[in-house]
Amino acid sequence: MKNNINLLILGLSLFTQLLNAQILTREDSLSAGLVRSSNPTVLSGYGNVRYNRNFTDKSSMVNVDRLVLFVGHRFTNRIALFSELELEDTKIAGGESGGEFALEQAFLKFDINSNNYITAGLFIPRIGIINENHLPTTFNGNERPFVENYIIPATWREIGLAYYGSSTRIPGLNYSASLMNGLNASSFEKGTGIRGGRYEGREANANALAINGALLYYRSGLRFQLSGYYGGSTGISKIASDTTGLKNKAFSNPVSLIESNLQYRLHGFTVKVLAAFIHINNAFGINAAYKNDTPESILGTYGEIGYNLLHKTEKNLTLFARYENLNLTMKLPVNVVRDETINRQYLVSGITFQPHKGVSIKFDYYCLLTGATTSTPSKPVYNQQNSINLGVGYSF
Numbered sequence: 001m002k003n004n005i006n007l008l009i010l011g012l013s014l015f016t017q018l019l020n021a022q023i024l025t026r027e028d029s030l031s032a033g034l035v036r037s038s039n040p041t042v043l044s045g046y047g048n049v050r051y052n053r054n055f056t057d058k059s060s061m062v063n064v065d066r067l068v069l070f071v072g073h074r075f076t077n078r079i080a081l082f083s084e085l086e087l088e089d090t091k092i093a094g095g096e097s098g099g100e101f102a103l104e105q106a107f108l109k110f111d112i113n114s115n116n117y118i119t120a121g122l123f124i125p126r127i128g129i130i131n132e133n134h135l136p137t138t139f140n141g142n143e144r145p146f147v148e149n150y151i152i153p154a155t156w157r158e159i160g161l162a163y164y165g166s167s168t169r170i171p172g173l174n175y176s177a178s179l180m181n182g183l184n185a186s187s188f189e190k191g192t193g194i195r196g197g198r199y200e201g202r203e204a205n206a207n208a209l210a211i212n213g214a215l216l217y218y219r220s221g222l223r224f225q226l227s228g229y230y231g232g233s234t235g236i237s238k239i240a241s242d243t244t245g246l247k248n249k250a251f252s253n254p255v256s257l258i259e260s261n262l263q264y265r266l267h268g269f270t271v272k273v274l275a276a277f278i279h280i281n282n283a284f285g286i287n288a289a290y291k292n293d294t295p296e297s298i299l300g301t302y303g304e305i306g307y308n309l310l311h312k313t314e315k316n317l318t319l320f321a322r323y324e325n326l327n328l329t330m331k332l333p334v335n336v337v338r339d340e341t342i343n344r345q346y347l348v349s350g351i352t353f354q355p356h357k358g359v360s361i362k363f364d365y366y367c368l369l370t371g372a373t374t375s376t377p378s379k380p381v382y383n384q385q386n387s388i389n390l391g392v393g394y395s396f
Contacts, residue, residue, distance in 0.1 A: 055387065345368070
């Protein structure tokens with residue numbers, strides 16, 4: 001009798017987790033507690049290959065954008081390891097510009113109960129849509145949404161602790177809070193927001209700290225999320241602090257990010273909307289110290305609509321269109337010269353075909369519009385560029 005009760009509790013626990021997690025890969029199965037103890041080690045992964053043709057400057061390119069291998073292991077019913085090793089752009093050679101070979105995640109997950117767990121290590125905080133759910137089989141287009149590349153910026157991972165839970169009173173309501181290392185303001189770059197300031201687990205300066213929190217709500221075809229980030233960007237030494245004039249406390253010269261997104265699915269239709277805003281306190285002081293054209297405020301938004309022509313089957317043939325607006329110079333300190341070419345608008349449309357949920361064949365066209373600037377014959381500036389992408393992606 002006692003064993004039957006335990007099995008019932010376990011079944012209800014797994015059912016609850018399945019309601020709040022989309023099972024797409026073996027990694028998702030491990031996270032949901034579906035890995036059998038007789039086979040506790042899990043191999044999974046994803047990747048994509050892309051062809052690009054730029055009609056504006058008449059150039060073409062083929063590339064293996066990324067190949068990722070996931071290895072997970074369930075030590076007990078409550079403790080599991082998650083790790084991902086990523087290779088971007090296929091090859092890294094000494095002395096040459098090229099790709100990246102890096103850890104995308106490496107953390108331990110400690111289940112408190114069926115509704116709550118803690119992670120510790122190198123993890124991806126809950127910010128945006130793509131940051132956590134970045135498999136090439138989960139989004140339309142060959143390239144990830146540009147707002148979630150230059151504004152948020154995915155895939156954003158840092159070292160720290162995180163707590164995740166789900167409400168027992170409000171079905172579908174999930175929440176999370178995390179503490180991690182902060183950013184490196186000296187590595188902010190013009191035109192990429194805070195992206196260059198990520199440590200991504202490599203010799204991160206732990207003098208600067210950051211906190212992140214998120215609310216995530218599921219109901220039928222609706223998914224809504226609100227997340228926020230607040231962290232220091234100058235956790236430098238006392239000598240460097242005296243030299244640059246920047247404070248070196250845990251939350252000195254903070255970066256604030258607030259993001260909200262909504263997804264809705266109904267009868268083959270899918271709608272996605274996301275907005276992300278960043279404020280960099282003391283951008284003037286950061287620019288005075290590092291001369292890297294750091295903006296004070298950044299705003300990014302996008303909206304996408306799609307329709308799956310095969311929604312009544314297990315296959316997917318989605319026609320989609322997406323508009324993105326990136327304002328990387330929304331507000332500038334007085335010691336930064338405005339450059340409208342780094343403000344961008346993207347019009348992206350195309351087709352995603354999935355003969356199997358783990359395989360995607362994609363075609364998309366995009367038009368890039370930037371702000372006006374002076375162009376010379378020796379250095380032309382294209383304020384409008386038109387390109388196509390054709391590619392394949394997989395996850396397992």
